[in-house]
Structures are given as C-alpha cells and as structure tokens.
Amino acid sequence: MSRAAVVNAAIALSILAVPLYALAADEPFLITLATRAAILALAGVGLNIALGQGGLVSLGHAAFFGIGGYAMGIVAFHAQSFTPLMIGPLEFQGSKSMPLIWLVAILSSGAAALVIGALSLRTSGVYFIMITLAFGQMLFYFAISWPAYGGEDGLSIYVRNGFPGLNTLDPIQFFGICFALLGAALWISARLAASPFGLALAAARQSVARAQAVGLNVPRIQLAAFTISGMITGLAGALFADLNRFVSPTMLSWQMSGEIMVFVILGGTARLFGPVAGAALYVLLEHLLGGISEFWQIYLGGLLLAVVLFARGGLVGLLAGGAR
Amino acid sequence: MTPVLETRALCKTFGALEASRDVSLSVRPGEIHALIGPNGAGKSTLISQICGTQPPDSGTVHLMGQDVTHLSAAARARAGLARTFQISALAPELSVLQNAVLGALGASGGSFRMAARVMGDAALLVEADEALDRVGLTAQRDTRVSDLSHAQRRLLEVAVALTLRPKVFLMDEPMAGLGADGSRALTALLADLRNEAPILLVEHDMDAVFVLADRISVLVYGRIITTGSPRDIRADAAVREAYLGEETP
Ligand SMILES: Nc1ncnc2c1ncn2[C@@H]1O[C@H](COP(=O)(O)OP(=O)(O)OP(=O)(O)O)[C@@H](O)[C@H]1O
Ligand SMILES: [Mg+2]
Numbered sequence: 001m002s003r004a005a006v007v008n009a010a011i012a013l014s015i016l017a018v019p020l021y022a023l024a025a026d027e028p029f030l031i032t033l034a035t036r037a038a039i040l041a042l043a044g045v046g047l048n049i050a051l052g053q054g055g056l057v058s059l060g061h062a063a064f065f066g067i068g069g070y071a072m073g074i075v076a077f078h079a080q081s082f083t084p085l086m087i088g089p090l091e092f093q094g095s096k097s098m099p100l101i102w103l104v105a106i107l108s109s110g111a112a113a114l115v116i117g118a119l120s121l122r123t124s125g126v127y128f129i130m131i132t133l134a135f136g137q138m139l140f141y142f143a144i145s146w147p148a149y150g151g152e153d154g155l156s157i158y159v160r161n162g163f164p165g166l167n168t169l170d171p172i173q174f175f176g177i178c179f180a181l182l183g184a185a186l187w188i189s190a191r192l193a194a195s196p197f198g199l200a201l202a203a204a205r206q207s208v209a210r211a212q213a214v215g216l217n218v219p220r221i222q223l224a225a226f227t228i229s230g231m232i233t234g235l236a237g238a239l240f241a242d243l244n245r246f247v248s249p250t251m252l253s254w255q256m257s258g259e260i261m262v263f264v265i266l267g268g269t270a271r272l273f274g275p276v277a278g279a280a281l282y283v284l285l286e287h288l289l290g291g292i293s294e295f296w297q298i299y300l301g302g303l304l305l306a307v308v309l310f311a312r313g314g315l316v317g318l319l320a321g322g323a324r
Numbered sequence: 325m326t327p328v329l330e331t332r333a334l335c336k337t338f339g340a341l342e343a344s345r346d347v348s349l350s351v352r353p354g355e356i357h358a359l360i361g362p363n364g365a366g367k368s369t370l371i372s373q374i375c376g377t378q379p380p381d382s383g384t385v386h387l388m389g390q391d392v393t394h395l396s397a398a399a400r401a402r403a404g405l406a407r408t409f410q411i412s413a414l415a416p417e418l419s420v421l422q423n424a425v426l427g428a429l430g431a432s433g434g435s436f437r438m439a440a441r442v443m444g445d446a447a448l449l450v451e452a453d454e455a456l457d458r459v460g461l462t463a464q465r466d467t468r469v470s471d472l473s474h475a476q477r478r479l480l481e482v483a484v485a486l487t488l489r490p491k492v493f494l495m496d497e498p499m500a501g502l503g504a505d506g507s508r509a510l511t512a513l514l515a516d517l518r519n520e521a522p523i524l525l526v527e528h529d530m531d532a533v534f535v536l537a538d539r540i541s542v543l544v545y546g547r548i549i550t551t552g553s554p555r556d557i558r559a560d561a562a563v564r565e566a567y568l569g570e571e572t573p
Binding site for chain 2: 196200209211213221
C-alpha cells in the first residue's frame with residue numbers, strides 16, 4: 001500500500017471510529033458530530049471535482065447545497081402537511097422516502113449546475129469566481145423572499161425521512177447512511193479521475209492550449225464536471241437538511257460556499273480524501289474551539305493561512321507527501 | 325493536386341502592427357513547406373490563425389479544400405491539424421506517457437468516457453508508446469512533465485502531435501534548444517514523417533530547413549516576400565538581405 005493509501009484509510013477509519021466509540025460510550029452527540037463531518041465531507045468531495053480536478057474555482061456551491069436542502073424540505077413538507085404540490089396539472093403528494101428525496105435533490109441541483117455552469121464557463125479566472133458567487137447570492141435572496149417555504153425563517157421537518165429497512169431516527173444508522181454515501185462519492189470521484197474524461201479534465205485545467213490542440217471540447221468537458229460536482233454537493237445538502245430536520249436560506253449563503261471551499265483547501269485540493277480530512281478537521285475545531293470562544297473562526301483563519309502559505313497540498317498533502 | 329492546407333489572404337493587425345499581410349500559402353501532400361523569417365515577422369501568429377487560437381481580421385483557412393475558418397481550435401484539431409507550440413504547452417503535472425495518451429484520446433474522440441480506466445486502454449497506450457518511441461522518450465515514459473528538460477519537452481510536443489495522426493503538421497520551431505544531436509535526430513524523424521502527413525515547418529535552424537524543405541516561404545513584417553525551392557531561396561537577393569544575411573558571416 002502506498003503512503004497516500006495508508007493516509008486515506010486512516011482518515012476514513014477515524015471518521016468511522018468516533019461514532020463507534022460514541023455508541024459504546026453512549027454519547028449520541030458525538031455521533032451527530034461525525035455525521036455532520038461526513039455530510040460536509042460529501043459536499044466537499046462534490047466541490048473538489050470542479051475545484052481540484054477541473055480547476056474551476058466555484059464560490060457558488062452553496063447554491064447546489066441549498067437546492068439539495070430545499071429539495072428535501074419541499075418534498076417532505078408536502079408529505080408532512082398533507083398538501084399536495086401542484087406541478088401544472090400533476091399532483092404530487094410529497095414523500096418521506098430518502099431515496100426519492102435524494103433523486104430529486106441530485107436532479108434539481110444537477111439541473112441548476114448545468115445552467116449556472118453553462119453561463120459561468122463563458123468566463124474564467126476571477127470572473128468565474130464572481131459570477132458563480134452572484135448566482136449563489138441570487139438563489140439566496142430568492143429563498144429569503146419566497147414565503148411558501150418559510151422565507152427567511154426556514155422550513156422545519158418534524159420527523160427525519162425514512163430509508164427502507166433502516167431506522168433513520170437511530171443516530172448510528174443515519175450516520176451509516178451518510179458514511180456509505182460519502183464512500184460512494186469518493187469511489188465515483190476516484191473512478192472519474194482515472195477515466196478518459198478525468199484525463200481530459202486534468203489536461204484542460206493544466207493547459208487549455210494543450211487540451212484544445214488535441215481536439216478536446218474544453219467548455220463541454222468542464223461543464224460536465226461542474227454538473228457532476230453540483231449533483232454530489234446537492235445530495236450532501238439533502239442529507240444536511242435531514243440531519244438538522246431544518247432547511248433555511250443559510251444553506252444557500254456565500255459563507256456556506258466559503259466553508260465548503262475551506263474544507264477542500266484545508267484537506268488539500270487535488271487529493272481524493274482532501275475534503276474528508278478538511279471537513280473532519282473543521283468540525284473538530286468547531287467543536288473544540290467553539291466552546292472556548294465564539295470567535296473560533298479566527299483560529300481557523302490562521303490555520304488556513306498556514307496551509308496556503310506552507311502546505312499547498314493541504315493536510316493530506318502534508319501527511320501523504322509527494323506531488324499531487 | 326489540391327493542397328492539404330491553404331491560407332487565402334490572411335490579414336491580422338495588432339494595433340498599428342501588421343502581423344499578417346495578405347498571407348496566402350499552401351502545403352501540398354507529401355511536402356515539407358518551411359516558413360522562415362526574422363524574429364517578430366509573424367510566423368507564430370500565422371500558425372495561431374491556421375490553428376484557430378487567434379482569429380484573422382480577414383482571409384480564410386482551408387483544410388483539404390474545406391473552409392475551416394469558422395471552426396474552433398479544438399474542432400480544427402479534430403479535423404486534422406496538429407500543432408506543436410514554440411513555447412511548450414503540455415500538461416505539466418501529468419507524466420510523459422499521460423500527455424501522449426491524451427493526444428491519442430483526443431484523436432479517438434472518447435474523452436467523455438467516465439467508467440473506463442484511461443491508463444488501462446490498450447489501444448491508446450499502443451498509440452502513445454509508439455509516438456514516444458519515435459521521438460526517443462521511451463526512457464522518460466513515467467517522468468512528470470515538470471521534471472523534463474527543455475529539449476525533452478520539445479520532443480514530447482512532437483510526440484503528442486504524432487498521436488493525433490493528423491492530415492497536416494504545423495510545427496513552430498521544433499528544433500529550438502535541442503542541441504546538435506537532438507536536431508539531427510529530429511531532422512531525420514521529420515524527413516520520414518512527411519510521408520504520413522505534410523508539414524508546415526517554422527524553423528530558425530537553417531541547416532535543418534535546407535535539408536528538409538521542399539519549398540520555403542520567407543515572411544518579413546507579416547508579408548510573404550517569396551516562395552520557392554531551397555535553391556531559389558538561397559540565391560534570392562532580397563532574402564539574403566532581409567534574413568539570411570544575418571545568418572551568414
Ligand atoms: N497577442 C498579441 N498582441 C500584440 N502583439 C502581438 C501579439 N502576438 C504577437 N504580437 C506581435 O506580433 C509580431 C509577430 O509576432 P510572432 O510571435 O508571430 O512572431 P514570430 O515570427 O513567431 O517571431 P519569433 O521568431 O520570435 O518566434 C511581433 O511583433 C509580436 O510582438
Ligand atoms: Mg514565433
């Protein structure tokens with residue numbers, strides 16, 4: 001096993017170990033913490049396909065996270081309030097089934113990523129960052145001013161959604177679902193990176209001129225990556241809303257986009273497990289330092305600065321060594 | 325015999341600077357057409373217009389008789405234009421082999437396959453390894469491009485172009501920085517390559533140009549002042565004055 005593989009396994013095992021310990025020690029709060037880390041890691045794994053593999057610095061991924069969250073909120077809201085959702089002549093009763101909710105979340109965030117990506121990818125560099133940020137803000141203000149689903153106050157879902165054969169109200173079982181989905185997303189991300197598409201995407205990141213010279217349709221390749229990225233982050237949004245049983249415009253805020261990006265950079269862009277390490281570290285710091293000071297993010301800022309200045313490969317880069 | 329590649333009256337200006345002035349030239353099947361001219365004459369700008377990375381102000385580019393002026397750079401590459409860059413443009417974080425496989429992948433058109441393993445694709449690997457072997461980079465196969473020497477990058481540029489199996493090669497100073505041995509080896513390769521596809525060769529190495537070229541065009545201040553056989557060009561007084569005079573003591 002290579003050093004990178006050992007580091008990856010250690011990261012995965014430590015996220016798994018915490019809730020198992022918590023289960024034995026009967027500390028359900030720790031399980032929730034680990035679940036939160038797994039979900040945020042999933043959002044980061046999504047962003048990393050655009051950012052790490054594609055070099056697309058999106059500061060608007062909260063849009064997809066929030067759309068996933070609202071997909072869960074809206075579908076479950078209609079089920080819990082027994083008010084059917086009218087889509088033209090069609091009547092939809094809503095649902096409390098996770099798989100269906102996930103599908104809606106993935107498809108709607110994917111559709112949004114397709115549109116936002118198609119418009120944003122006409123630009124590059126700092127303009128791309130700004131335009132993705134602008135789209136995110138548009139959705140944020142839209143959610144605030146849309147009264148049907150709680151507007152600024154957000155939307156509460158009283159009972160966690162169900163999954164066939166599992167009791168999702170049991171923290172450890174819900175954690176298992178999130179951990180499994182994180183594993184699946186990591187597997188997809190790894191497969192993608194090793195595929196012909198992944199090579200083309202990497203080449204487009206490193207040299208657009210080279211990619212064009214071998215006949216690659218760079219905008220279309222990047223759009224596909226951006227869409228897949230948005231879908232995974234959208235799925236994470238649905239799980240996040242389910243964890244909190246609450247969705248609000250905060251999920252769509254640019255601070256959320258920044259947080260997801262922080263996981264990726266802390267852990268190491270271009271590293272498969274970077275977002276996982278980053279999200280775990282973030283949740284840990286939030287838990288440990290958050291108790292000491294409400295300004296704990298100052299320490300986070302210092303850490304981020306140190307990583308950017310001294311460890312460009314992030315935490316995983318530091319541990320695993322080697323280039324990229 | 326219809327030319328493989330033809331430019332018709334290409335014009336391009338950068339402000340007051342005329343980089344291309346009515347440039348019409350052709351590349352015929354089986355030939356090496358050398359384009360020479362002093363620094364800043366507009367040679368690279370011409371290649372860029374042919375490849376579609378810079379639009380001409382006016383004029384057209386034709387590949388196998390088809391007007392490709394409206395096509396993107398990527399579409400022209402797929403149509404059969406293979407370019408090597410004067411300043412290497414490779415994927416620096418990828419290995420030599422991966423860069424070559426990338427070329428083969430672009431040519432195969434399978435860049436949206438997401439389930440397969442690209443480095444396990446036998447057809448792409450065969451194509452890439454063959455190209456690396458031809459330029460003599462087999463020993464560096466697994467080296468990261470950022471760790472290559474300047475000369476090795478120049479050769480990898482050529483290897484990636486080979487994997488495209490193009491209709492015409494456009495090479496912008498492939499010999500630059502290769503050294504005497506390297507130039508000789510690449511000269512032998514290009515002499516052989518013309519049988520697969522003709523070459524438009526921009527080159528400052530006059531020894532290589534006069535050995536390789538079937539025809540030579542001389543570009544000065546964006547204008548082709550003459551086109552002819554190596555013998556004609558050597559004898560041309562205007563060329564001697566404009567260009568070769570600087571080379572011969
Ligand atoms: N994008 C650009 N904007 C403005 N001027 C440019 C641009 N590209 C090239 N030029 C100018 O156009 C002229 C032709 O440049 P070009 O690179 O085509 O020359 P060249 O014949 O390839 O020279 P060399 O032998 O040095 O490679 C030069 O004076 C250059 O400064
Ligand atoms: Mg040049």
